[in-house]
Amino acid sequence: MSRQASGFRAWVLQRISAVYLGVYLVYLLGFIAIEPPQSFEAWRTWMAHPVVSFTLLLFFVSLFVHAWVGVRDVVLDYVKPYLLRVLVLSVFAFGLIGSGLWVAKVIFLAGQTV
Amino acid sequence: MKFIVFRYNPDVDATLRMQEYEVAASRGMMLRDALMEIKRQDETFSFRHSCGEGVCGSDGVNVNGTNLLGCITRVSDLKEPVTVRPLPGRPVVRDLVVDMSQFYQQYRAVRPYLIRRDPLPEQEILQSPGERDQLDGLYECIMCGCCSTACPSFWWNPDKFHGPQALLQAWRFLADSRDQATDERLDALEGPYRLFRCHTIMNCVEVCPKHLNPTVAIGKIKELMLKKAI
Ligand code: SF4
Ligand code: SF4
Ligand code: FES
Numbered sequence: 001m002s003r004q005a006s007g008f009r010a011w012v013l014q015r016i017s018a019v020y021l022g023v024y025l026v027y028l029l030g031f032i033a034i035e036p037p038q039s040f041e042a043w044r045t046w047m048a049h050p051v052v053s054f055t056l057l058l059f060f061v062s063l064f065v066h067a068w069v070g071v072r073d074v075v076l077d078y079v080k081p082y083l084l085r086v087l088v089l090s091v092f093a094f095g096l097i098g099s100g101l102w103v104a105k106v107i108f109l110a111g112q113t114v
Numbered sequence: 115m116k117f118i119v120f121r122y123n124p125d126v127d128a129t130l131r132m133q134e135y136e137v138a139a140s141r142g143m144m145l146r147d148a149l150m151e152i153k154r155q156d157e158t159f160s161f162r163h164s165c166g167e168g169v170c171g172s173d174g175v176n177v178n179g180t181n182l183l184g185c186i187t188r189v190s191d192l193k194e195p196v197t198v199r200p201l202p203g204r205p206v207v208r209d210l211v212v213d214m215s216q217f218y219q220q221y222r223a224v225r226p227y228l229i230r231r232d233p234l235p236e237q238e239i240l241q242s243p244g245e246r247d248q249l250d251g252l253y254e255c256i257m258c259g260c261c262s263t264a265c266p267s268f269w270w271n272p273d274k275f276h277g278p279q280a281l282l283q284a285w286r287f288l289a290d291s292r293d294q295a296t297d298e299r300l301d302a303l304e305g306p307y308r309l310f311r312c313h314t315i316m317n318c319v320e321v322c323p324k325h326l327n328p329t330v331a332i333g334k335i336k337e338l339m340l341k342k343a344i
């Protein structure tokens with residue numbers, strides 16, 4: 001991503017991810033409220049369904065993208081010293097990428113063992 | 115009426131102080147009149163003002179926490195004691211007089227004038243009444259700075275973020291049917307700071323003495339960017 005595109009693109013990503021998060025959250029809450037899976041196996045079967053795996057993965061990707069843009073905004077406003085800014089952003093970048101990989105692993109494993 | 119006024123003269127004062135004054139309120143008295151009365155009582159006190167009717171934009175001050183124009187604010191509408199401070203976030207030159215250079219630089223940066231590619235015609239460049247209507251709510255800005263100095267994003271990055279006043283004017287020229295530099299203007303607003311530091315906090319809308327709406331203008335700029343991108 002070029003430095004030039006980091007304003008508009010970040011803003012668009014934040015809006016799109018927000019819409020997806022909102023819609024999916026409603027679905028998730030509805031699902032848990034209406035027919036929550038009763039056992040570990042039921043959870044796994046649910047998650048292993050390709051549509052669920054895919055949309056759930058997309059949910060977490062949206063969440064991390066959304067969080068990244070938000071954190072970056074806060075850092076741009078409040079963290080002025082350059083080195084500290086790089087440090088804070090790196091910590092969040094690694095944290096978010098790490099969480100993303102972990103989520104991907106969980107979803108992938110659910111699909112493997114059914 | 116009791117007024118508590120911010121005082122600071124960098125040449126002689128080590129630090130700022132809040133000074134109390136008593137002013138007898140008269141019927142229809144505006145805050146500017148009260149400040150002039152204070153000036154009569156104490157010649158060392160400084161503030162900016164000129165037209166006295168909300169046109170020149172020079173007497174923006176922060177009163178009881180809100181930015182406003184002294185000349186169009188009735189003292190009877192203010193809660194006592196009336197605390198008067200300079201516009202927030204700006205370097206203080208003296209008392210209520212602040213340095214607005216950054217505010218003007220941001221205004222200059224959006225190129226607040228028509229840019230034409232075509233050769234200029236002999237006469238005016240015509241607009242339909244509908245095209246002219248697009249400029250309502252934009253051209254009326256008197257550059258008082260009440261909005262930008264109320265904007266937290268402008269407090270944190272006055273050197274990089276254009277602020278609501280300049281962005282309102284950026285849209286004023288984007289919306290002008292006679293202007294021919296739309297793409298250049300949009301490109302110049304790219305990056306994480308100039309436009310996109312606005313978080314839709316809407317302090318600007320709340321304080322504008324001309325009832326203009328920079329937040330809507332900023333939204334329209336983003337909308338136009340989106341349209342151009344897809
Ligand atoms: S938009 Fe309103 S508050 Fe801002 S400078 Fe113009 S007139 Fe003043
Ligand atoms: S809406 Fe934007 S420009 Fe207006 S006060 Fe909020 S951050 Fe500043
Ligand atoms: S004195 Fe001109 S706007 Fe108030």
